[in-house]
Amino acid sequence: MNRLEVNLPGLVMKNPVMPASGCFGFGQEYAKFYDLNRLGAICVKAVTVERRSGNPTPRVAETPGGMLNAIGLQNPGLEHVLQHELPWLEKYESPIIVNVAGNLPEDYMEVAREISKVKNVNAIELNISCPNVKEGGIAFGTNAQTAADLTEKVKSVSKVPVYVKLSPNVTDIVEIAKAVESAGADGLSMINTLLGMRIDLNTGKPILANRTGGLSGAGIKPVAIRMIYEVSQKVQIPIIGMGGIFEVDDILEFMMAGASAVAVGTANFIDPFACPNLIDGLEERLDELGFDSLTSIVGRSSALCNLNHVR
Amino acid sequence: MNRLEVNLPGLVMKNPVMPASGCFGFGQEYAKFYDLNRLGAICVKAVTVERRSGNPTPRVAETPGGMLNAIGLQNPGLEHVLQHELPWLEKYESPIIVNVAGNLPEDYMEVAREISKVKNVNAIELNISCPNVKEGGIAFGTNAQTAADLTEKVKSVSKVPVYVKLSPNVTDIVEIAKAVESAGADGLSMINTLLGMRIDLNTGKPILANRTGGLSGAGIKPVAIRMIYEVSQKVQIPIIGMGGIFEVDDILEFMMAGASAVAVGTANFIDPFACPNLIDGLEERLDELGFDSLTSIVGRSSALCNLNHVR
Amino acid sequence: MRLENMMITAQMEIAPKIFQVTLRGALAQTLETPGQFIHVQIEKSIDPMLRRPLSICDVDMDKQELTLIYRVEGKGTKRLSEKKLGEEVNVLGPLGEGFPIEEVKENDTCLLVGGGVGIPPLYYLAKQLVKKGANVITILGFRSEGDIFLESEFEQLGKVIITTEDGSKGTLGFVTDAIHDLTEEYSVYYTCGPKGMLRAVENSIVSPGYISLEERMGCGVGACLACVCDLAEANVETGKVYAKICSDGPVFKAGEVII
Amino acid sequence: MRLENMMITAQMEIAPKIFQVTLRGALAQTLETPGQFIHVQIEKSIDPMLRRPLSICDVDMDKQELTLIYRVEGKGTKRLSEKKLGEEVNVLGPLGEGFPIEEVKENDTCLLVGGGVGIPPLYYLAKQLVKKGANVITILGFRSEGDIFLESEFEQLGKVIITTEDGSKGTLGFVTDAIHDLTEEYSVYYTCGPKGMLRAVENSIVSPGYISLEERMGCGVGACLACVCDLAEANVETGKVYAKICSDGPVFKAGEVII
Ligand SMILES: Cc1cc2nc3c(=O)[nH]c(=O)nc-3n(C[C@H](O)[C@H](O)[C@H](O)COP(=O)(O)OP(=O)(O)OC[C@H]3O[C@@H](n4cnc5c(N)ncnc54)[C@H](O)[C@@H]3O)c2cc1C
Ligand SMILES: Cc1cc2nc3c(=O)[nH]c(=O)nc-3n(C[C@H](O)[C@H](O)[C@H](O)COP(=O)(O)OP(=O)(O)OC[C@H]3O[C@@H](n4cnc5c(N)ncnc54)[C@H](O)[C@@H]3O)c2cc1C
Ligand SMILES: Cc1cc2nc3c(=O)[nH]c(=O)nc-3n(C[C@H](O)[C@H](O)[C@H](O)COP(=O)(O)O)c2cc1C
Ligand SMILES: Cc1cc2nc3c(=O)[nH]c(=O)nc-3n(C[C@H](O)[C@H](O)[C@H](O)COP(=O)(O)O)c2cc1C
Numbered sequence A, B: 001m002n003r004l005e006v007n008l009p010g011l012v013m014k015n016p017v018m019p020a021s022g023c024f025g026f027g028q029e030y031a032k033f034y035d036l037n038r039l040g041a042i043c044v045k046a047v048t049v050e051r052r053s054g055n056p057t058p059r060v061a062e063t064p065g066g067m068l069n070a071i072g073l074q075n076p077g078l079e080h081v082l083q084h085e086l087p088w089l090e091k092y093e094s095p096i097i098v099n100v101a102g103n104l105p106e107d108y109m110e111v112a113r114e115i116s117k118v119k120n121v122n123a124i125e126l127n128i129s130c131p132n133v134k135e136g137g138i139a140f141g142t143n144a145q146t147a148a149d150l151t152e153k154v155k156s157v158s159k160v161p162v163y164v165k166l167s168p169n170v171t172d173i174v175e176i177a178k179a180v181e182s183a184g185a186d187g188l189s190m191i192n193t194l195l196g197m198r199i200d201l202n203t204g205k206p207i208l209a210n211r212t213g214g215l216s217g218a219g220i221k222p223v224a225i226r227m228i229y230e231v232s233q234k235v236q237i238p239i240i241g242m243g244g245i246f247e248v249d250d251i252l253e254f255m256m257a258g259a260s261a262v263a264v265g266t267a268n269f270i271d272p273f274a275c276p277n278l279i280d281g282l283e284e285r286l287d288e289l290g291f292d293s294l295t296s297i298v299g300r301s302s303a304l305c306n307l308n309h310v311r
Numbered sequence C, D: 001m002r003l004e005n006m007m008i009t010a011q012m013e014i015a016p017k018i019f020q021v022t023l024r025g026a027l028a029q030t031l032e033t034p035g036q037f038i039h040v041q042i043e044k045s046i047d048p049m050l051r052r053p054l055s056i057c058d059v060d061m062d063k064q065e066l067t068l069i070y071r072v073e074g075k076g077t078k079r080l081s082e083k084k085l086g087e088e089v090n091v092l093g094p095l096g097e098g099f100p101i102e103e104v105k106e107n108d109t110c111l112l113v114g115g116g117v118g119i120p121p122l123y124y125l126a127k128q129l130v131k132k133g134a135n136v137i138t139i140l141g142f143r144s145e146g147d148i149f150l151e152s153e154f155e156q157l158g159k160v161i162i163t164t165e166d167g168s169k170g171t172l173g174f175v176t177d178a179i180h181d182l183t184e185e186y187s188v189y190y191t192c193g194p195k196g197m198l199r200a201v202e203n204s205i206v207s208p209g210y211i212s213l214e215e216r217m218g219c220g221v222g223a224c225l226a227c228v229c230d231l232a233e234a235n236v237e238t239g240k241v242y243a244k245i246c247s248d249g250p251v252f253k254a255g256e257v258i259i
């Protein structure tokens, strides 16, 4: 058996690594570098009903150990994705997850309904955590009731499993996770970016035209690990973990914390081969650490802590 | 006039730089390196009514671009601080801020009442944001009403201005800031650490015995800047900014975002001369950038943004 | 498009804060058009973390060498300037669509207009144009005499007009002043420099032309949408209303995108 | 206590993953007692960010050189091991309270017990004890024969007993096995190594002794309270129930703190 294999609702993954939404377009760019079939799954950019132009530039700014982005859900719209992007991906076997966004619950429902009919779409990632849009996005992700309502609505129209992507910009992420689980979510994706800002000393203004942006990259990993650790102990549904994965050991850390699979975002920008390189390194590292399978380490951390009380 | 001078309630500071609470003990250690009179102010470790032993070790863990700590408010207790620590500080002129913590509002009130009577204490920093204790701390800082109630109580007994130290681990920090302002806070300190975790792959357990800890250091700066930018536009009281200050430009960024003074935490551990070095560098940098005074740049960022719409 | 560690074989400060660096590696041979850029990882670290886009200034296919000219702006370019001979940087490239020169014919006259660190990509372009037998007129804008670089190199390829903002050398003013004064005819222009300059150039010239844009980048390969600009008209084929500077650009036909 | 850039003047791998490095600088002359440590900033970066505490293994006051021996554990020690001669690291130190040797008299016999990378600080201690005319017996515990280091150096200072967990050399088992087998009398012992070993040693020996502890550190100077351990009894003067390993330690009287 393939030791790297992990199975999540709707997703039979030959390894636990997928690119994170928004960091991989619809796959075409990185397909120039390697065969996308190497990926455990492919998570594509957020799709909204209408075509969106996103925010004005500058849209990215580097920060110590991370970067801010304020793309603002730019995407070609549902119709175009149905007619061009998803058909292009048909030549790949890796399961596909489509990130779904909108202003109103009805928007989310429309995208989810149509997208989930497509035969090569294996799951939906409900984006209730985009910090860079005025309506929708994070507004749905910071209140447990609102998040649960939306989840329920989308579940009612989706033909594929629904993963809800949570925002870390909340006081109590466990409460929100539990609420969306009760509302029928098949899994969770966490975390989306932390809200941040950088000011350009030369102009005195925020560098991003949108002023604030979402912080991603190595620096946010401890926040992601903490949230996954806490949430995984209170929900039964699996978690796709992300936030600052750059090295093979980061993947293991996420899985020990409680993630069943992982997504790699910012690291793709630094190394276009980030995902396949991580996959290659993973098997080797399992040997070194003496683990038989990846699934056996999921949630290992809390299991150990509960067994023998930490010191 | 001294261009670096800033004035805040209770604090006449010859420069805007103070060490952050918990990163400087009660001053004695760093006094071996330089004259503490160089500091704009001195913010000492959290004080509770009773002596506290804090959390088990390990209490710190490095993370990419930051560190986690779970000291757990270890301190020698109010009595000892009154009899030994504060008298030792009497030989210095720099204003002193005492960070105050407790389990119950009554605890906070007792410490604040007694501490604020001491003649060399110029202000109190109300710690409603320590993420490393089971009771008190962050529990007071994540709910606007609770935070406001506590602020009001402490204000009623304190003879010196009260700065409320806010937690970034909340959905809406502006709401909390406004609530404590209404309750009488003289200023705000922000941000305390982000809740995080790191897992040791060799043991499978969290490195910190306390499992979770507070994330500080360069990586959290964008979150701090964003929060200060947002809060400073909605409150009238001044803000002491902190979170990842390592370089002179970081200080300017905090002030442009809306902070009236700054605190330096983790950087002291890497360079014991961090504070005086930053102070030295600040004047030079003001010249380079062509600013007449430090106070003129406070909140410059939002002022500019409101003037001429960002692009 | 390759990913390769390239070795620094030369590095020097050619004007205040302006550095010229030469990188050796097989990637150099894969350059397609002048005006393409590379995405440089200055060091394997999380601070600086992102790659830095830098234009290709010159290529020596035989020696497998690329030359870049860059200004020390912030952390990344500072670190690059501190690198010593023999050290390596990881390079992703060549990236983007460069200046099209297919339509230029022998004896055509081409106008090149560059400002500051927008000048470097024009150099390899000029060499290629001259190779095709075209005449090249170059207008180079600087702040002051001390900031001038590449002047003699361009002079070997054709007429060069220098403008300085303080008038310390050449024409006083901006490149657009030199454009107005120009008596020669030209069939096409190519320009690269700060946004304000590009706008002014585009408005000053009626001949067809190409402009090279800059924007803060994430991936550099078209995946993150950090670097978009608006198309003047929606693309009829794709319906797209925007272009990605990293992969559709950095060079666009004048008027094609909104600067 | 100083802050100084020290230059690497020697570095080599003396056993698998175990490196010996020599640092030159005036700071070396300020060492007070054997067993003190330095807090090393491997590089000016935010990753690794914190300093790394490393014990002083040997000092050459004349040459102004400190020698350290360290195991490559994680990012920081890995980077340190990659540094080349002539490169500098920033050092804060010497820090902490080392092994007290004032009470040792000529011809006293001292037992030194070290395990793994707990061994290095015992070396300068042994040298100082021998200088005072004391006899030194050293028990050094390793995992396996291949891991052994400093054996011949200690042999020049007195009797050395090696223990290996796999019996590949010396006594099979742990340092405590060698302690039990020991026939010599000794008036004081000094020990440094992993916590489990320190506990076992403390429980095996009745003579007075000193143990050197390790803990993850922040500041290294007593300000952050990262590195505390519990005192067996509250300090009567200060009322303190804990000690800071970085500034009250790393060396404590056996029994003084709870390991
Ligand atoms: C296609 C393209 C070609 C370029 N060619 C050249 C060249 O040949 N010579 C040259 O000197 N400069 C060139 N630049 C600009 C150069 O990329 C920036 O000056 C450089 O990235 C600044 O990095 P830094 O670390 O020094 O500054 P920092 O301010 O520390 O950089 C922080 C972040 O902002 C980005 N950034 C900052 N300024 C710019 C900018 N003007 N354009 C794009 N990103 C920026 C950086 O890439 C980085 O991600 C080019 C830019 C682009 C987009
Ligand atoms: C007083 C003292 C003296 C020491 N002397 C030596 C010595 O002479 N030789 C030697 O090989 N080792 C010694 N150590 C242990 C050494 O400090 C760690 O092995 C080293 O810091 C690991 O850093 P890293 O970056 O390689 O590992 P990482 O795991 O990447 O380190 C991450 C963080 O954890 C800390 N850390 C990790 N392990 C330890 C540890 N065991 N003790 C303290 N902090 C740790 C690091 O300082 C750093 O902050 C000593 C520790 C202390 C406290
Ligand atoms: C440029 C960029 C664009 C992103 N776009 C999306 C998006 O469209 N939908 C979404 O759910 N998350 C989006 N994200 C968040 C990532 O999917 C991921 O949650 C986050 O970046 C943390 O992972 P990382 O640190 O590995 O990048 C985006 C992130 C970046 C950096
Ligand atoms: C070791 C350590 C101990 C701290 N103790 C306290 C404390 O007692 N009270 C408090 O309000 N904040 C405490 N903090 C938080 C800091 O005061 C500061 O808000 C935070 O570290 C962010 O600043 P920095 O990134 O510059 O460290 C502590 C931080 C660290 C790293």
Ligand code: FES
Pocket (backbone or CB within 6 Å): C216, C217, C218, C219, C220, C221, C222, C223, C224, C225, C226, C227, C228, C244, C245, C246, C247
């Ligand atoms: S930089 Fe990512 S799309 Fe252009």
Ligand code: FES
Pocket (backbone or CB within 6 Å): D216, D217, D218, D219, D220, D221, D222, D223, D224, D225, D226, D227, D228, D244, D245, D246, D247
């Ligand atoms: S390491 Fe900071 S008190 Fe010891």
